[in-house]
Structures are given as C-alpha cells and as structure tokens.
Amino acid sequence: MRYSQYFIPTVKETPSDAEVVSHKLMLRAGMIRKLAAGIYNYLPLGLRSIRKVEQIVREEMNRAGAIELLMPSVQPAELWQESKRWEQYGKELLRFKDRKDAEFCLGPTHEEVITDLVRREVKSYRQMPLNLYQVQSKFRDEIRPRFGLMRGREFIMKDAYSFDVSSEAADISYDKMYQAYRRIFQRCGLRFRAVEADTGSIGGSSSHEFMVLADSGEDAIVSCTACEYAANVEKAEARLFPPEHAEPRELEKVETPQKRSVEEVTAFLGIPASSLVKTLLCVADGEPVAALVRGDHDLNEIKLKHLLGCEELEMASEEVVERVTGAPVGFAGPVGLKIKIVADLVVQGMKNFVTGGNARDLHFKNVNIGRDFTPALIADIRNVVHGDPCPRCEAGHLEMWRGIEVGHVFKLGTKYSESLRATFLDADGKEQVIFMGCYGIGISRTVAACIEQNHDADGIIFPIPIAPFHCIISAVSTKDAEVMAACDELYRALTAVGVEVLFDDRDERPGSKFKDADLIGIPLRIVVGSKNLAEGKVELKYRKSGEVSLLTLAEAVETVKGLVVAALNQ
Numbered sequence: 001m002r003y004s005q006y007f008i009p010t011v012k013e014t015p016s017d018a019e020v021v022s023h024k025l026m027l028r029a030g031m032i033r034k035l036a037a038g039i040y041n042y043l044p045l046g047l048r049s050i051r052k053v054e055q056i057v058r059e060e061m062n063r064a065g066a067i068e069l070l071m072p073s074v075q076p077a078e079l080w081q082e083s084k085r086w087e088q089y090g091k092e093l094l095r096f097k098d099r100k101d102a103e104f105c106l107g108p109t110h111e112e113v114i115t116d117l118v119r120r121e122v123k124s125y126r127q128m129p130l131n132l133y134q135v136q137s138k139f140r141d142e143i144r145p146r147f148g149l150m151r152g153r154e155f156i157m158k159d160a161y162s163f164d165v166s167s168e169a170a171d172i173s174y175d176k177m178y179q180a181y182r183r184i185f186q187r188c189g190l191r192f193r194a195v196e197a198d199t200g201s202i203g204g205s206s207s208h209e210f211m212v213l214a215d216s217g218e219d220a221i222v223s224c225t226a227c228e229y230a231a232n233v234e235k236a237e238a239r240l241f242p243p244e245h246a247e248p249r250e251l252e253k254v255e256t257p258q259k260r261s262v263e264e265v266t267a268f269l270g271i272p273a274s275s276l277v278k279t280l281l282c283v284a285d286g287e288p289v290a291a292l293v294r295g296d297h298d299l300n301e302i303k304l305k306h307l308l309g310c311e312e313l314e315m316a317s318e319e320v321v322e323r324v325t326g327a328p329v330g331f332a333g334p335v336g337l338k339i340k341i342v343a344d345l346v347v348q349g350m351k352n353f354v355t356g357g358n359a360r361d362l363h364f365k366n367v368n369i370g371r372d373f374t375p376a377l378i379a380d381i382r383n384v385v386h387g388d389p390c391p392r393c394e395a396g397h398l399e400m401w402r403g404i405e406v407g408h409v410f411k412l413g414t415k416y417s418e419s420l421r422a423t424f425l426d427a428d429g430k431e432q433v434i435f436m437g438c439y440g441i442g443i444s445r446t447v448a449a450c451i452e453q454n455h456d457a458d459g460i461i462f463p464i465p466i467a468p469f470h471c472i473i474s475a476v477s478t479k480d481a482e483v484m485a486a487c488d489e490l491y492r493a494l495t496a497v498g499v500e501v502l503f504d505d506r507d508e509r510p511g512s513k514f515k516d517a518d519l520i521g522i523p524l525r526i527v528v529g530s531k532n533l534a535e536g537k538v539e540l541k542y543r544k545s546g547e548v549s550l551l552t553l554a555e556a557v558e559t560v561k562g563l564v565v566a567a568l569n570q
C-alpha cells in the first residue's frame with residue numbers, strides 16, 4: 001500500500017476529549033473517528049487491526065469446532081420478554097418501535113436469538129454438541145461511554161454459544177473455548193491472564209475472564225506466585241488468617257473528637273489500621289446490615305451480596321446510619337447494634353480491637369467478638385490484598401495486577417433453555433433441557449487494550465500479529481530515483497513473501513514521516529536513504545526496542561520475513 005494513496009488522517013495535537021492512551025492514540029493515528037458518543041467510524045488503519053483480531057478469532061473458533069453464522073442486530077421484544085430480560089436489562093437495552101408499533105431492541109448480546117433458533121432446529125441428542133458463533137456489532141446504551149473503543153455503545157463482539165446434552169458435556173465445550181481463548185490472545189501477541197470471575201446477573205455456574213494486563217485497566221486481578229490460581233478481585237477468595245493469641249482486656253470507651261475515618265482514628269490513637277475494625281452499614285433489599293472488615297481491608301460488596309442472597313445491596317445513606325447507630329457517620333460500631341452483623345473471616349481471629357462507639361466522638365477499645373457482640377454471620381467478605389496467602393496452594397502468595405477484560409467464557413447451565421423451552425429428545429426418547437455456554441470476545445476492545453499495553457511517548461507499538469501493516473518502508477528522499485527504485489524492489493520482495501507493507505512514498509520531510517511511522521506503531525521500519533544506499537545498505541529499525549541495524553536489501557527482506565513468520569506462528 002502506498003501511503004500517498006491511502007487514508008491515514010494523523011493528528012499532531014492530543015485530542016482534548018480523550019482520557020485514556022488508546023483513545024488518544026487511535027484518534028491521533030487516524031484509526032477511528034467519533035460519530036456520536038460511544039459510536040465510531042473505523043478508518044482503514046483501525047479496521048485492518050480489527051480484521052486481524054477477527055481473523056485470529058475465526059481461525060481458533062473454527063479449529064475448536066465452532067461454526068460461524070450471523071444473526072440480526074435488531075431483535076424482537078417477545079424473545080426478551082420470554083427470557084424475562086426485557087424487564088431486567090434496564091436502560092442499556094436500546095428499545096424502539098417499528099411502524100406497526102411492534103417493539104424491538106438492538107442486540108446487546110444474542111442468547112435469546114440463538115436459543116430461539118436452536119429450539120426450533122435442534123430436536124435430538126444426535127445434533128449436539130453444537131457451538132455456533134458470529135462476529136457482529138453489539139449495541140449497549142452504556143451510561144458513560146468513554147475511552148474510545150474500550151467502552152463504546154456500538155462495538156464489535158465475537159459471541160459463541162454452545163449446546164450440549166448434559167452438564168458434563170457442557171463442561172467439555174467450555175474447556176475447548178477456554179483453550180481456544182488462550183490461543184487467541186497468545187496469537188495476538190498480548191500479555192494476558194485468564195482469571196476466575198464472578199458469574200454476576202447472567203446467572204450460571206462458572207466463568208473466566210480474559211484480561212489484558214495494563215496499568216490503566218479497570219479491573220483488579222490477582223494471580224498466585226506459585227500455582228495457576230488467578231481471579232478477578234471481585235471473586236478472589238481470601239484464606240483464613242491464623243487467629244491472634246491475646247487475653248481479652250477490659251472494654252474501654254475513648255473520646256475521639258471529630259475523628260471519623262480509619263486514618264484519623266488510628267493516627268489519633270497511635271495504632272495501626274490493622275488493629276481497628278470498620279463497621280460499614282449497607283442496605284440489603286431494604287434491610288440495614290452492618291459489615292465488619294479490618295481497618296486496612298476493603299469490603300467486597302459482591303461477596304456480601306452473594307452471602308446475603310439479596311437482589312440489591314447499597315451503602316446506607318447518612319439518614320439510615322444515624323437512625324440505626326444513633327450517631328453521625330464515622331462512629332458506627334458493632335457493640336450494642338440491633339441490626340444483622342456480618343463479620344469478615346479476618347475479624348473473627350482479631351482480639352482487643354477498636355470500633356466505633358455508636359455515639360458522636362466516641363470509639364471503643366479492646367472490643368472482642370463473643371463477649372461484646374455476636375455476628376449473625378462470619379464469612380469471607382473482603383477484597384484480597386497483595387501478599388495474601390494463595391487460597392489454592394501452600395507455597396505462593398497473591399500478586400495484584402490491573403487488567404482490561406477482553407474475553408469472557410461462561411457456563412450458563414439451563415437458564416435460557418429453561419425459560420425459552422429449548423429441549424431435545426435423549427437416546428431413550430425422553431425430553432431433556434439443553435445445557436448452554438456463552439463465550440464473548442470484545443474484538444474492537446482488544447485492539448484498544450493492545451494499545452493500552454503497548455505504547456510509548458511517540459505512539460503505538462503494535463505486536464506484529466495485529467499490526468495494521470507489518471512493515472513500513474520510509475523513503476528519505478522521494479526525489480532520488482535510486483531510492484525510489486530500491487523501495488519498489490523491497491516492496492515487491494516483501495509482499496511476495498507475505499509481508500504486509502506500507503510504503504511511505506509521500507513527499508514529506510523524513511522527520512515527519514518517522515513521527516507518523518512511530519505514531520501508527522508499525523513494528524518494523526526500513527529506512528531507505530541515498531547515503532546508505534550508495535553502500536548498498538538500508539536501515540532496519542525495530543519500533544519496540546528502537547534498535548537499528550544496517551543491512552543489504554536482501555538481508556533486510558530475509559530478516560523482516562523471518563520476524564513476521566515467527567510472530568504469526570507463535
């Protein structure tokens with residue numbers, strides 16, 4: 001591709017409405033342009049990367065035995081009413097009516113449509129296992145569309161759905177997808193982790209998220225230093241700490257004027273945060289609940305929600321706190337509290353700790369479980385922290401990472417097949433419900449996540465497998481016929497061996513060509529200038545390391561080919 005004939009509208013200035021690096025760089029590199037909030041045009045360069053990811057995804061899905069189809073993005077309301085999600089999904093579901101007043105939505109996901117198709121077409125155990133997938137635009141009317149392709153309203157997803165005769169057979173389908181996802185992100189050249197994830201509101205029994213590691217990631221994840229355990233912090237299990245051995249001391253009231261936060265109280269009393277227990281008041285389906293966690297730990301609302309089995313859990317308002325504790329916010333404590341108390345496992349092992357005193361400017365010292373209050377429930381309700389012992393092995397501890405969720409695999413069980421009555425006849429002619437799994441990859445988000453992980457001050461640093469082009473040839477002087485002839489020769493030789501080349505033939509200063517090449521992140525650059533060419537040489541520069549080598553034309557072709565082939569076969 002000749003740069004001069006292509007469409008790469010790069011921009012020098014950082015766009016003011018972009019917050020994260022990938023959004024800024026994709027705009028600057030001319031990969032995307034905004035049409036409306038969370039809705040983007042994919043320009044040629046951006047589309048090339050998207051197509052690369054799609055291609056890898058298709059190859060691995062096909063290899064795993066999944067079959068491609070394409071479902072409409074417009075979906076009738078009736079199906080969503082049948083699955084009960086028409087009411088449950090809320091405002092993210094974009095709904096509209098046709099001219100006959102029939103209700104429709106734009107598909108945020110396709111469980112209903114695929115289950116409807118399968119219930120009509122699959123009647124016998126002989127037709128399974130079946131795994132159907134598509135690459136399709138999804139629409140989710142996100143409250144805060146932001147970060148460019150990272151959280152769009154319209155975005156491209158690969159979604160697959162598996163259908164099996166039993167839970168055991170569904171486990172095998174799930175495992176195939178899990179392995180395919182590992183290969184997909186490995187082949188994309190990304191550093192990632194597959195982590196255990198909360199199953200959330202979709203329901204279902206188990207799930208893994210695939211997280212691209214990047215400091216800017218919205219998700220906190222942990223992995224063990226010694227074994228394979230890795231989980232989203234939302235889900236990561238905390239192991240029981242050994243209990244403290246100390247004699248209970250006498251309960252004591254202390255004045256703590258204006259000291260409300262953990263930092264203020266512990267500084268004032270001269271104790272570490274780990275000697276204090278904070279009392280967090282929540283409201284679970286309308287009922288106030290007190291959650292106790294150690295001062296330096298955070299409450300995990302998802303764990304608490306599962307424990308209480310409630311539909312809705314929120315932090316209590318000031319009014320509720322004052323009504324329940326009789327004190328302003330900042331002085332809540334378990335002693336004398338009349339509502340349900342849930343204590344974290346770690347709190348169970350603590351002795352002589354500090355808590356709020358349920359009165360203005362008052363705390364208690366030497367509080368002890370059993371003597372001073374009795375929790376209704378003691379369970380793991382905190383977020384794990386860096387250094388926690390691994391819940392699965394004896395040898396390792398947990399390390400924290402930030403991640404961007406690019407893929408999600410999910411055992412659905414019979415949730416949709418039951419509500420939509422997707423059944424089959426087993427070998428004995430008995431009617432059974434189909435077991436399902438669903439598997440999503442954010443194709444457009446994967447490109448953005450790749451940039452979050454791979455960039456520097458000058459721009460994007462694409463890994464070869466999903467770079468829009470593998471190699472860029474920069475002609476230093478377009479006026480020099482020999483230079484242009486050498487570029488043409490390189491272009492032809494590289495293209496012939498399967499290398500995708502962008503030939504920067506523009507009549508621009510070399511400096512600005514190099515800036516653009518760095519910005520758009522092409523992994524390999526061949527610079528052809530008259531001085532080196534007089535010696536029969538060209539410069540090969542690696543975008544990632546900045547390393548430069550002087551090579552003959554033939555050597556340059558061989559080296560680039562070797563690097564590309566190796567990267568595409570990893």
Ligand code: ATP
Binds near residue numbers: 152441444
């Ligand atoms: P998130 O928690 O980030 O909102 P999700 O859990 O709702 O995502 P899934 O329903 O699991 O997303 O969708 C499958 C995949 O689609 C996700 O792993 C993610 O890569 C991608 N995805 C989801 N929402 C968006 C979005 N708004 N923009 C771009 N990609 C998205």
Ligand code: MG
Binds near residue numbers: 405408
């Ligand atoms: Mg998800």
